[in-house]
Amino acid sequence: MKNSLANSSRGQLKIQQMAFVLVAFMILLGLVAVFFVSIRTSTLRSDAGTIKQENAQELVRKLSGTPEFAWTGDDCASCVDFDKVMALRNRTSYQNFWGNSISLVQVKRIYPLFGNEDDECTLGNYPNCGKVTLIDRKKSYTSQDAFVALCHFEPQGAYTKCELGKIVLGVTGE
């Protein structure tokens, strides 16, 4: 009887030992999996960020040629129609047109400046103003910009006037 009880408790001890080893093994596996997944996620996030940046770089270079920005009065590859940009200012339909990762689209005048460069253009001060903000999602961003010629029709004298400006794109994400 005594012998049988000793055998049974040794058996239970073995089962307990095995259960602990198994639990430890599973915890180790879990830790390895968490480590692996976190590395994969950070790589994926950085890849996605790189693709977003590359996309913004290419987009900002080509934006002056898109129908919404391009000056079509003369053959000018990097001329932006400032009048059209002013009309684009209030179009809510364009908020997601260039993608969700674009959190800022601004057209800035570089030279000549009339007063403060941060003067937002309105119908009252146009064309003697500093910038037109088309999209601003108020998020942190990395900016990409491209220099362009800002052209508009000058009614006094009826001619086209082109000045130095730049398009600024802000990209959210790494």
Place this chain on the structure above:
Amino acid sequence: MNKKGFEFSFAWLFALFVGVAIIFLAIYAASSFLKTGSEEHTSKVAAELGVLLNPIGTNLESSKRYSLTLPEETRIFNECVEEGTFGLQRLSVSTLSGLGEAWPKPGVPASFADKYVFSSDVVQGKELELFVKPLYIPYKVGDLIILYASPLCFVAPPNWVEDEISAAGARYVNITSNYSDCPRESISVCFAGGNCNVTVIMEDDRSGRVMKRGQPLFFYDSLLYGAIVSDKKQYDCQVMRLRKRAGEIARLYLGKTELLSAQGCSSGLEIDLRNYAEHLATSTSTLSSLIYESKLLGENNEKLSCKLF
């Protein structure tokens, strides 16, 4: 009685059971990681494809040609979504796999509102050809990206088509005067009747219809190339998206003319632009009536001292 048999104790049974469970979990995890890895790779390729499509837009050029060489045999799934202000162009990718399914499910699609890719629903190849043409109705609306993997053979095309193809240097587009001269593996396109895969019926100098599998695809100008390579559903969807964008641009020009009017240079095109924008968005307006309207708008713009476009 022989009692020398193998004792299959509880410990053995437990180890066997747990071992099988661990091996099963390991195999499942490995195959899941492989599947996720492949999906991640194809999603990345689709996003990179979108980045590649950015610089190919035209600026002052009348057309552009590109060859896209992919590292492995790839299927590009072209999906057009009509809903929304501008609709969406979705591109997803699946690459030939040596493990499991030969063509795994495509990855997450890359979506663009400003791109118009005309092709069949699935384009397969390692080397793909891109031919980019801008569309003007009467102002520039966007760039049509014509994507094809199979060679095309144009039989007796009109002069303007021949000129555009040779000016762009489009590869894998043969121009012949006889259907019999077309390479066997090419998609033949007859412009003057014949027994081709695709027949083009010109109704005007630059417009007409492309007949594919008995269905007409109405085109104007550079939409011809889109109609040749696309399926009807895909083509109609892309045309509608282009119409929506043309409508939004018409509203921009309306804003511009109002701005210029306030500065003393009125165009008098306000009503025409407003009507044109409305007609573009109405699906019942035919392409030919819109082209007529766009030509009138273009002519009126030419007469202005401060041109809108």
